[in-house]
Amino acid sequence: MKLSLAVAGKGGTGKTTLAALLVRSFKEKGIGPILAVDADPNSNLAEALGTEPGRPLAEIREVSSTSEGSPPGGLGRARAVDDEIQRAVAEADGFDLITMGRGEGPRCYCYVNTLLRKSLSSLSANYILVVLDNEAGMEHLSRRTTDNVDVLIGVVNPTLPSVRAAERIVALSRELPVQIGRRVVLVNRVGPAGTGEQIDRQLELLDAQRLLDIPQDDALEQLGAIAGDVFSLPNDNPALAAVRNVVLGLLGG
Numbered sequence: 001m002k003l004s005l006a007v008a009g010k011g012g013t014g015k016t017t018l019a020a021l022l023v024r025s026f027k028e029k030g031i032g033p034i035l036a037v038d039a040d041p042n043s044n045l046a047e048a049l050g051t052e053p054g055r056p057l058a059e060i061r062e063v064s065s066t067s068e069g070s071p072p073g074g075l076g077r078a079r080a081v082d083d084e085i086q087r088a089v090a091e092a093d094g095f096d097l098i099t100m101g102r103g104e105g106p107r108c109y110c111y112v113n114t115l116l117r118k119s120l121s122s123l124s125a126n127y128i129l130v131v132l133d134n135e136a137g138m139e140h141l142s143r144r145t146t147d148n149v150d151v152l153i154g155v156v157n158p159t160l161p162s163v164r165a166a167e168r169i170v171a172l173s174r175e176l177p178v179q180i181g182r183r184v185v186l187v188n189r190v191g192p193a194g195t196g197e198q199i200d201r202q203l204e205l206l207d208a209q210r211l212l213d214i215p216q217d218d219a220l221e222q223l224g225a226i227a228g229d230v231f232s233l234p235n236d237n238p239a240l241a242a243v244r245n246v247v248l249g250l251l252g253g
Helices: 015-028 045-049 057-064 074-088 110-124 160-173 197-205 218-225 238-250
Strands: 003-009 034-039 096-099 129-134 148-156 179-187
Touching: 003 015, 003 160, 015 034, 015 045, 015 129, 015 148, 015 238, 034 045, 034 110, 045 096, 057 074, 074 096, 074 110, 148 160, 160 179, 160 197, 179 197
Parallel strands: 003 129, 003 148, 034 096, 034 129, 148 179
Antiparallel strands: none
């Protein structure tokens, strides 16, 4: 079964950490090959996964959009961009990583973005699982960096601004020319008292299925503070255990 997941949400909700925990959890279940895609210009997914990033696709885009650096047009140019993307893949233990890199400059990137999207879609077809760590908002989905997503995961913290950001993301996802199978929402960093009645009511109004909550986890927060990776977490870590259950739900188990 092939599965593509896009993780989106307001900045600071823990999107990148969740994406990394999903990669670890799917890997533990023996599901693969896995492609992790860092579509956030901050590019922290490699760090969270404990690996080195490859060449950012933004560099390929910049070079290919200049008259000096661009390869010949037509089929030759498409092959050149495809070859560069293949070389940009960072191989790790149990998964591969592709990094999108910084946003666009002032030039026109329409043609190069089309080549990148086609090459990335072709690359993604070689993997059983694709996990896309989206930037805050929906910029890469709106550019159609990926053509379709099986599950869009809106990550929120138990705060009203976070939930409202998720509402906008879900609404925007229905306006984009991207095929999205399911829209779900996941509440991260939930304390012992739960999310609260007001947050629960807002989430019930959200046009998305609610997944299991992820508990507040001091060990995970400390890991982020020291730039640690999710594979260094102990097997009994509460947040990791919760994400494992989320994975079971996504797989229909």
